[in-house]
Amino acid sequence: MIDDDDSFRAATELLVRSLGFDVAGYESAQAFLDKCPGRNTDCIISDINMPGMTGIELKQRLNQEGIEVPVIFVSAQTDTTLPRRVIECGGMALLQKPFHGQKLIDAIHHAVEARPLD
Structure with missing residues (x-):
């Protein structure tokens, strides 16, 4: 879970843990890259607008590597170009904050099922 909003990140981590998944939280895309470069990660939930690297830039970097x-993107932003940008970078889903927890649960299950096998 990558989000610069501490309370949203903590709440999302609790939800994901309640589903039986291991979860780690990061306050920025760079913190995620520094501590967990993406390998052996089943799914990333990332805010789009964060200081420094955006969630979309993170996905583009992972793609390049x-x-x-x-990646499931979440955003409070109402920019009408977001759905297109998420699709273009290969994102699995875009959830507009605030959203019902079941939408995130469904997106997580879909993302984990779709994860390429190593």
């Missing part, structure tokens, strides 16, 4: 991991 050949790291195929499903």
Whole structure:
């Protein structure tokens, strides 16, 4: 879970843990790359707008490095270009904040099922 909003990140981590998944939280895309470069990650949930590298830029970087991991994007932004940008970078889903937890649960299950096998 990558999000610069501490309370949203903590709540999302609790939800994901309640589903039986291991989860780690990062306050920025760069913190994620520094601590967990993407390998052995089943799914990433990432905010789009964060200080420094955006979630979309993170996905583009992982793509360039050949790291195929499903990314679920979340955003409070209402930019009408976001759905297209998410599709173009290979994102699995875009959830507009606030969203119902079941939407995230469904997106996580879909992303994990779609994850390429190593």
